[in-house]
Amino acid sequence: MTDDDRQLRVSKIRNGTVIDHITGGQALxxxxxxxxxxxxxxxxxxxxxxxxxxxxxxDIVKVEGKELSQNEVDVLSLIAxxxxxxxxxxxxxxxxxxxxxxSLVEGILECPNHNCISTEDEPVRSRFxxxxxxxxxxxxxxxxxxxxxxxxxxD
Amino acid sequence: MVGGGSGSKMRHDHIISAKQLSRADIEAVxxxxxxxxxxxxxxxxxxxxxxxxxxxxxxxxxxxxSFTTAMKRLGGDIVDMGSxxxxxxxxxxxxxxxxxxxxxxxxxxxxxxxxxxxxxxASEFVDVPxxxxxxxxGQHPTQTLLDLYTIRENAGFDDLTIGIMGDLKxxxxxxxxxxxxxxxxxxxxxxxxxxxxxxxxxxxxLHQEGAKVREHTELDEVLPELDVLYVTRxxxxxxxxxxxxxxxxxxxxxxxxxxxxxxxxxxxxxxxxRVDEIAHDVDDTEYATYFEQAYxxxxxxxxLLDLLLEDNE
Numbered sequence: 001m002t003d004d005d006r007q008l009r010v011s012k013i014r015n016g017t018v019i020d021h022i023t024g025g026q027a028l029x030x031x032x033x034x035x036x037x038x039x040x041x042x043x044x045x046x047x048x049x050x051x052x053x054x055x056x057x058x059d060i061v062k063v064e065g066k067e068l069s070q071n072e073v074d075v076l077s078l079i080a081x082x083x084x085x086x087x088x089x090x091x092x093x094x095x096x097x098x099x100x101x102x103s104l105v106e107g108i109l110e111c112p113n114h115n116c117i118s119t120e121d122e123p124v125r126s127r128f129x130x131x132x133x134x135x136x137x138x139x140x141x142x143x144x145x146x147x148x149x150x151x152x153x154x155d
Numbered sequence: 156m157v158g159g160g161s162g163s164k165m166r167h168d169h170i171i172s173a174k175q176l177s178r179a180d181i182e183a184v185x186x187x188x189x190x191x192x193x194x195x196x197x198x199x200x201x202x203x204x205x206x207x208x209x210x211x212x213x214x215x216x217x218x219x220x221s222f223t224t225a226m227k228r229l230g231g232d233i234v235d236m237g238s239x240x241x242x243x244x245x246x247x248x249x250x251x252x253x254x255x256x257x258x259x260x261x262x263x264x265x266x267x268x269x270x271x272x273x274x275x276x277a278s279e280f281v282d283v284p285x286x287x288x289x290x291x292x293g294q295h296p297t298q299t300l301l302d303l304y305t306i307r308e309n310a311g312f313d314d315l316t317i318g319i320m321g322d323l324k325x326x327x328x329x330x331x332x333x334x335x336x337x338x339x340x341x342x343x344x345x346x347x348x349x350x351x352x353x354x355x356x357x358x359x360x361l362h363q364e365g366a367k368v369r370e371h372t373e374l375d376e377v378l379p380e381l382d383v384l385y386v387t388r389x390x391x392x393x394x395x396x397x398x399x400x401x402x403x404x405x406x407x408x409x410x411x412x413x414x415x416x417x418x419x420x421x422x423x424x425x426x427x428x429r430v431d432e433i434a435h436d437v438d439d440t441e442y443a444t445y446f447e448q449a450y451x452x453x454x455x456x457x458x459l460l461d462l463l464l465e466d467n468e
Binding site: 113115116117118120121122123124131136137138139140141142143 | 249250251268269270271272273275276279290291292293355356359
């Protein structure tokens with residue numbers, strides 16, 4: 001099966017973003033991080049656990065009508081370090097790049113320390129520094145190493 | 156606060172964590188504190204007309220009184236928010252709003268708050284210098300400065316072996332001190348029950364700094380080696396439930412009998428208040444340094460305020 005065939009299975013998009021090589025099983029977390037839940041009307045295709053030479057199994061997310069910026073997708077590197085971003089215009093991939101590790105993640109994760117000021121009703125966004133083996137709250141310094149998706153901030 | 160000695164400039168706008176303090180910063184404050192302690196009257200009019208805003212959202216005796224004393228001995232005065240019960244916080248005002256209002260009344264702020272990260276967040280909303288006087292189980296950098304002053308006076312910073320005992324998990328004075336000691340030639344021994352060992356974030360920093368650290372569950376494993384023994388209170392209010400508190404309370408208690416195994420010149424410190432972790436019979440021994448330590452809070456906070464205000468005038 002060629003790569004084109006595989007992409008056809010989840011339908012090609014005309015204009016938008018294809019996020020490929022997502023760690024298998026993480027597609028829904030990717031959508032959560034990007035704050036895409038379908039309520040704003042964009043077409044979203046999700047393929048999960050597709051065979052991948054590089055990853056064994058991978059997920060693919062296609063978002064029609066929305067070009068995601070590098071900053072928006074870099075945060076994905078925390079849960080999908082091998083992800084690649086394809087910007088599509090008129091069915092053609094016009095830009096392709098890998099995600100890179102950001103130094104700071106703002107407004108995406110919730111601090112698991114219930115005694116952290118960032119969890120209170122204060123006019124601040126959560127802010128985590130990306131450290132060697134996880135992320136660290138910039139306010140209370142709590143380190144999250146495992147299961148980052150469990151800490152994605154609820155709307 | 157670069158270059159050391161009195162008259163040197165503060166590089167920091169706010170004092171939030173011991174992590175931000177370099178060896179040069181620490182020496183600058185301690186040297187200045189020593190100058191002040193030698194001749195306090197020379198500083199009596201140093202900051203006339205300066206007002207220090209005190210925002211204590213948690214009870215405090217030593218820290219609050221020593222900041223008050225320090226500001227008054229520099230010729231200034233304080234404005235005090237008072238207790239939370241009598242303030243607008245009781246009406247649900249956010250901390251960010253409170254500090255933005257109070258900064259209009261004062262030239263510098265001192266904040267104690269029960270939540271971790273509160274001082275860091277508050278500092279993002281004010282332009283006047285803000286000093287963290289304890290944020291939950293986070294940091295207490297001014298306590299650390301007076302601890303370091305006491306250590307330097309009694310044991311020195313070279314080839315120092317220090318034992319830090321008690322509540323290492325929730326004790327903010329411990330977290331700040333452990334960070335700061337990575338700046339000096341110190342071996343740090345941490346003595347606590349397993350349930351109260353250092354939090355992951357502090358271990359991470361000590362590891363990053365390459366600190367010489369060992370952990371113990373019994374004091375007698377290490378007591379004969381120590382130059383300084385820093386004892387902390389097992390803090391009831393930090394425990395999620397009473398049974399966990401009771402399980403460890405009283406386990407790490409020292410008395411004059413315990414200290415027979417120690418070096419003759421051991422320095423015993425405690426940030427106070429103590430409950431029963433240091434028996435009163437230790438008070439009359441040569442080891443006891445905790446009241447001197449508490450006294451040092453005034454010159455050290457005078458020095459810190461002087462350097463902070465000097466650079467922000």
